Amino acid sequence: MHMTVWGNRKPLEREMQENTQDGTPGSWFRVTIPYGVKYDRTWLMNSIQRHCSVPFTPVDFHFVKNGARFFVQEASTASALMDVSYKICDEESRKVCIPVFVSPSAAPYSVRYKLKPEEMEQLKLTLIKRFNIYKQALDLQRLFVDPDLVGHNIDIILNQRSCMSATLQTIEKNFPELLSLNLSSNKLYQLDGLSDIIQMAPTVKILNLSKNKLTSVWELSKMQGLKLEELWLQGNPLCGTFPDQSTYVRAIRDRFPKLLRLDGQELPSPVTVDVDTPCVLNPCKGSYFGCDELKSLVLQFLQQYYSIHDCGDRQGLVGAYHEQACFSLTIPFHPEDPAPSSLCEYFKDSRNMKKLKDPHLRVQLLKHTKRDIVHTLCVPPKTQHDFGSFVVDMWSQTERMLCFSVNGVFKELEGSSQGCVRAFTRTFIATPAGYSSLFIVNDELFVWDVNPKKTQSAVSIPVPTPSTSSMPSFYWEQQQMVQAFSTQSGMNLQWSQKCLQDNK
Amino acid sequence: MAMPMDFKTYVDQACKAAEEFVNIYYETMDKRRRVLTRLYLDKATLIWNGNVVTGLEALANFFDTLPSSEFQVNMLDCQPVHEQATQAQTTVLVVTSGTVKFDGNRQRYFNQSFLLTAQSTPNNTVWKIASDCFRFQDWASS
Numbered sequence: 001m002h003m004t005v006w007g008n009r010k011p012l013e014r015e016m017q018e019n020t021q022d023g024t025p026g027s028w029f030r031v032t033i034p035y036g037v038k039y040d041r042t043w044l045m046n047s048i049q050r051h052c053s054v055p056f057t058p059v060d061f062h063f064v065k066n067g068a069r070f071f072v073q074e075a076s077t078a079s080a081l082m083d084v085s086y087k088i089c090d091e092e093s094r095k096v097c098i099p100v101f102v103s104p105s106a107a108p109y110s111v112r113y114k115l116k117p118e119e120m121e122q123l124k125l126t127l128i129k130r131f132n133i134y135k136q137a138l139d140l141q142r143l144f145v146d147p148d149l150v151g152h153n154i155d156i157i158l159n160q161r162s163c164m165s166a167t168l169q170t171i172e173k174n175f176p177e178l179l180s181l182n183l184s185s186n187k188l189y190q191l192d193g194l195s196d197i198i199q200m201a202p203t204v205k206i207l208n209l210s211k212n213k214l215t216s217v218w219e220l221s222k223m224q225g226l227k228l229e230e231l232w233l234q235g236n237p238l239c240g241t242f243p244d245q246s247t248y249v250r251a252i253r254d255r256f257p258k259l260l261r262l263d264g265q266e267l268p269s270p271v272t273v274d275v276d277t278p279c280v281l282n283p284c285k286g287s288y289f290g291c292d293e294l295k296s297l298v299l300q301f302l303q304q305y306y307s308i309h310d311c312g313d314r315q316g317l318v319g320a321y322h323e324q325a326c327f328s329l330t331i332p333f334h335p336e337d338p339a340p341s342s343l344c345e346y347f348k349d350s351r352n353m354k355k356l357k358d359p360h361l362r363v364q365l366l367k368h369t370k371r372d373i374v375h376t377l378c379v380p381p382k383t384q385h386d387f388g389s390f391v392v393d394m395w396s397q398t399e400r401m402l403c404f405s406v407n408g409v410f411k412e413l414e415g416s417s418q419g420c421v422r423a424f425t426r427t428f429i430a431t432p433a434g435y436s437s438l439f440i441v442n443d444e445l446f447v448w449d450v451n452p453k454k455t456q457s458a459v460s461i462p463v464p465t466p467s468t469s470s471m472p473s474f475y476w477e478q479q480q481m482v483q484a485f486s487t488q489s490g491m492n493l494q495w496s497q498k499c500l501q502d503n504k
Numbered sequence: 505m506a507m508p509m510d511f512k513t514y515v516d517q518a519c520k521a522a523e524e525f526v527n528i529y530y531e532t533m534d535k536r537r538r539v540l541t542r543l544y545l546d547k548a549t550l551i552w553n554g555n556v557v558t559g560l561e562a563l564a565n566f567f568d569t570l571p572s573s574e575f576q577v578n579m580l581d582c583q584p585v586h587e588q589a590t591q592a593q594t595t596v597l598v599v600t601s602g603t604v605k606f607d608g609n610r611q612r613y614f615n616q617s618f619l620l621t622a623q624s625t626p627n628n629t630v631w632k633i634a635s636d637c638f639r640f641q642d643w644a645s646s
Contacts, residue, residue: 281571281606284640285554322586330581332601353523353580363515366583395551396619396635401589403597405617405637423643425615427599431589441586444599446579446615450643 028071029078030105031058033098036068041195042225044068047088048100054080060108060161062192063222071108078102113162119154124170137180137206138171144186158186164193168200180206184232188212191219198225210263211235220255230261287392294394298404301430301438302392306385314378320440321370322431327377327443328366346447349376373443381415402438403429409450421450514584518596521631522582525620526600530575533567540567543633545621550636571607575614578602585619594622595634601641613641 036044045058056077058070072078082102090096106112115123126148130139143149143156156163171178181204188209197204207228214236231252233239242248249267253259260267289295308316328351350356351365367373389408396403405427412420425446430438525543532540541564544550550557550566557566579601589595598618605611616638620631 281609282552282555282569288551288554288556322588324586324588326583326586328581328583330579330599330601332578351581353519353582354578359516359519362519363512366515368511391554391639393551393554393637393639395549395617395637398589398591400591403619403635405615405639407615407639407641407643409643423641425599425601425639425641427597427617427637429585429589429597431586441589442583442597444581444583444597444617446581446599446601448641448643 027075028073028105028107028111029075029081030103031070031072031078031081032064032101032103033068034101035066037063037066037221039068039098040224041068042198044098047098048081048084051084051087052080053083056081060110060165061195062161063195071105071111078104109161110165111162113160115154115162115166119152120166120170122149122152122154123156123166124174127167127170127174131175135180136175136177136203137182138175138178139182140167140186141182141184142186143167158183158193159188159190161193165196168193168196172200175201177203179203180208180230182208183212184208184235185211188214190214191222195222197223202226204228206230208232209236214238216241217251217255220252224255226256227258228256229258231256231259232263234263287390289392289394290397294397294402297438298392298394298402302390302406303387306387309377310382310384312382315374317377318370318374320438321373321443322439322441323370324368325370325373325439325441325443326366326368327373327445329376329445329447331447346380349379380412381417382413383410384413385410400431401429401441402432403427423448423450517594518582518584521596521620521622521629522580522598525618525631526577526580526598529618530577534573534575537567537570537572544636545632545634548633548635550638552638553640571609573607574605576603590621596620596622596631615639615641 033039033044041061045061049055054077056072058072061068061070063069072081079102081100085100085102086097088098088100090098126146127138127140129148130146131137132139140158143158146156149156156167158164158167171181178201181201189212191209191214204226205228207223207226207230210232212235214233216238219238233252239248242251249262252262253267289298305317305320308314308320329346329349330352331346331350332352349365351362353362356362356365367376386409391407392404393407394402394404405425407423407425409421409423412418412422427442427444428440429442430440433439529540529543532543541560544560544563546560547558548560548563550563552566557563577600580599582596582598585595585597596619598620600616600618602614603611604614616636618633618637619635621634623630623632
């Protein structure tokens, strides 16, 4: 038989003979499951029972650091439990087998410090006095200074395992339908003793642990499974460990999902996390740039780009794109739309993948190379973009890339949709190129129709256009010169333009 | 500057990733919100209507406080991001648009853009969000 005695390879029988600490027959064994805290206690114990060839009664189940531990009597029980080691598989990960270590030990606390029969009788009488049958409530506040118990020289220190165990046994026998248990002011430092409460007093729904010495919420985990509706914890050091009330409440509710009242306060009805969240959305803010330098870079870029775009010859845009850039355009797909929308000018180039499934077409409609792109851009009618409407989000940047989206509106100045206002969102991915300018590598454009009611005040501020009337294709480079001059001289863009012209 | 892979292949890969990803993303957002952060890289950033959220913990808190949602995507487009910009980390730009109803609020139009980067394991490629930009679109006609 494979021995998995923890840290010890002697046969069990010899261990028993050597273990004469308490001299009593029917030796005790300590059973440890490392990382036992991970598992649901009921599942764990049931699994062990199922795999164990001998039925057993676990005594003083408690948690030690991350492990679970309990005691059993009789060597035969202990051997049977050793055999269970690595036979039970973790519920979640089928490959993980749970070890069970068994070693001889002294008798558990609750047995060693067991109350004598006459003490148990007095305890019962004391508890009966403190029991309110109408409310099914047991008030054990300050039990250690109860005059009856003190008078009989009985120390019921509930923090001690044996005392808590005796109390729970008394409750189990005499108050089988207990609803409310008050353990306030009993100098409780830990709740190991209460881990049996689920077996001994399962009907308890109201528990008062206030004014004790509990330092961690983790203690409450020892009572997991108890269907508490009301809990009192105030006056324990653990209450001060939370940054705010809602974190505190959430931590408690995690362990007792059906909790309705905490520290005397009604909690909102516990349904799912989603219902708890407020229906209030974060307020919407304007453009986000990240930092001022990038803000000016991007705004200048947009100003230059749309100046060229709007003032007639879009061929000038070819200087803004990387040789191998990509561009695509999309308009909305409304299955219910009966008539062709006024966005028909854009329709043939639209690459809405929700509608377009043909892989070949998907490649074709993605314009690749700056020539193709500019060719496509020159097709739609003349536009006037409303710079004042622009909301810009700079949402990704690295040393090699800036990624930003522009939302705004523009008006069509000619063609069948003359006067129509469109909304657009354009996402640019650009890489730095030379002195404070950008090359576009990816350009994605969404265009929508705008609700006519919203167009009243739209398109009021056109993009500032330079005063030169002829637009040569090297206009972009000229703008870069303007920019450089502006930065060096400290003047703003328009004035720089004027200066350069004046000095030609 | 020529791309080592055939351009068509890049585009096909991007389209496949984008479609699959978008389906998973909005389904998770609507029905399994608690695990939504699994779709993001550790240092991912979200700009949500101009509000910045950086890192998984902040994202988890943000999605936790966002009311429950019902998304309907009407527009989807994607492009492979040029390697000049991505330092040889395969990246796809995905842009979506549609409507969303947040619990307790009226239905609104939205735009969302993602930068997805590929995390390759021997068996498959997992796409995760490096950056995310979301905005309500108030101009669109209803």
